[in-house]
Amino acid sequence: MVENHNYNPHQKWKFRVSGQKYNIPAKKQAVLSNEDTLKTSEIINIYINTKGALIPLLQTTNAHFNYLPEPVLKNISLNLKMPLSNVYGVATFYNAFSLVPKGKYVINICTGTACHVKGSFNLLSTLETTLGIKMGETTEDMLFTLLGVRCLGCCGIAPVMKINEDIHGFVDRKKSVELIEKIKSGITTSI
């Protein structure tokens, strides 16, 4: 139940859950450095006058920060004169956007049909064990993020995995683990 009925943006919302006062747990806030704030306004200025600016804007921001920090979303919402809920809705709908930072190496296991029938699910579980994280998570050292992707369009060389922008075809469990080891030891991202 929401207690204060008159909306005042400066007032904090008070909630009650099952009759008890409920405090929303404090979130760790991402704070932007001056440089990042400048960059954000720079990106916003590129698109602000174009029609349908939101998605290209989020794409550029996501590419720059590697994710979408909350202050940036608020900034975008203010500048485009668009409700934050709208920006948030778009940012969470599309798979290309992330609200949490990603690792240095983003591993995408293709889960398209061709890769699935050739056993990409085994690949995924092997990497989950090797990296000690579940799909969608990032390792603590921020080195790897493990993701599933809907189809990379490389079905002729299935099963496929993509590490950052490098695509690797005909990957079996051994090859996938070897690739991870190679990156860990700092040799290379490609074989």
Add this chain to the structure above:
Amino acid sequence: MKLTIEDLDKISDKLKKTMLLREGDGIGSGIFHLMLCAGTGCISNKSSRVKEALDREIKKHGLEEKIHVVITGCNGFCAVGPVMTVLPDGIFYENLTEADIPFLVEEHFINKRPVKKFMHRQNSLGDGIPYLKDINFFANQTLIVLRNRGLIDPEKIDEYIARDGYKAFAKALTKMKSEEIINEIKKSSLRGRGGAGFPTGLKWESCRNSPGDVKYIICNADEGDPGAYMDRSIIELDPHAVLEGMLIGAIAIGAKEGYVYIRTEYPLARERLSTAIEQAREYGLIGENIFNTGFSFDISIKQGAGAFVCGEETSLIASIEGRYPEPRMRPPFPVQKGVWGMPTCINNVETWATVPKIINYGAEWFYKIGSEKSKGTKIFSLVGKITNTGLIEVPMGITLKEIIYDIGGGIPDNKKFKAVQTGGPSGGCIPSELINLPVDYERLAEAGAIMGSGGMIVMDEDTCMVDVAKYFIEFTADESCGKCTSCRDGASALLGILEKITRGEGEESDLEFMEELSHAIKDASMCGLGQTLPNPVLSTLHYFKDEYKEHINKKCPAKVCKALIKYHILESKCTGCTLCAIKCPVKAISGDKKQLHKIDQNTCIKCGMCKEVCKFKAVSVD
């Protein structure tokens, strides 16, 4: 530099010799063009390193004047990449690596002995086949949309022009009225290649007739179907064909602006397309007052952000406008009210790329190809458990058998063919009994599948059909935009039952309920995604009911569903080499050296690693 129509001919004349050579004229002249594939597939197999090695070796032997390395788009035969064709002879080399190149260049070009080792073998005993035209994979295809495959560098507009490029556009612009263009497309019976098969001519006509001065056309390159990559390949190998098709469409419809909505997962295609747009703009083929006729048209790229539902026309429009991509009710149809509320004509990449050929060679010519109601050719991505995986273009009406056995080379490892899945998550599975089915829009729909955008995933006896149905429902449950309850909750309810069945907890009544639920989802959902999402369940229920029943009896015949299988080590075959125990990720295997090993069923996660690594075939599954 802005071109005139005469300039197009001048460019073709200048490159005529090169093109003739590539078409096979001039064998023995000593000039060679090495057409090296640089599609996404071959690049991932390091074709760029092969290119560097080729350049290096050619320079070393001083053959720069005679041998030219040309980067081409996807050749189609992705299974054996990187691939290279030596023209004009047409000798085809496969599986090349950087290390092979010094030997290859010396043998082929210095000693004049084509190298058998790198040629294609149709079966393990057969000899290498030297010529591309003799390889079954290529010999049985009909190239119309892909007519420039392996013959041009997609990043050079001149080469496209030299292969009759932009001639259809010039013809449409100067010699045809817009009604004539629409009539020509109508006469050809071209149908939308994106999946639904709506007649393209009709769509253009209704968009033209919609009131409004500002109209848009869109190329839908949001190829979301998993297991399909035709659109990516077309853009990568012949981006100008798509642009030319859009230009012709713009004249017919009266549009001034066009968008290409392309998936974020296809960086190379996007790059090639934007290069193509820049080149066309520089030549004055896109922009203001084209060929001084007063006709203006501009194309820009809109990048998707990874949402399957964006393939649906109205949500694609929402996405271009920067909104949350929920589909909306139709009518009004996009041809009446599309982007920014203006009439908009949306066609798929393959449809746009077909248009210039129809204008160039005539509707009658196109009408003669194909089956009774489906005309022309269709590109399929032939993937999954098949020997020759890759991209093929075949006339409509060809049988599945011809595709799978003649072109695809059958199922590898002597396994039995079980089914083929077409149409992505909206399609269905066609069982092996229907192998003689002709492939066109009508026949596939009768069999409970759809043509879709052209994904064709072949499955063998090791594929579990319940798992496949579960896979697709998992996909659609995740990709449903959530607007309609029937699709959002229906898909998760279906998924719940399928998960229950694959866990071995299913009941006979579940099958009946699933069927009922499927029909309810079809009836109550608004857009194509919801209306077709139960198709994989319905078609597998129809053709593979026995397999569902076996799962209910706690057996997975294909040995895929992990809850229903157990791994054992056979006493008669185990040598006690300890390899499986070392490789097991959860250390579920125990046993001393040279002693029989044992799998602890409680710890085993059924990953199959032991079976994969055992050299003595001592691990069995039941």
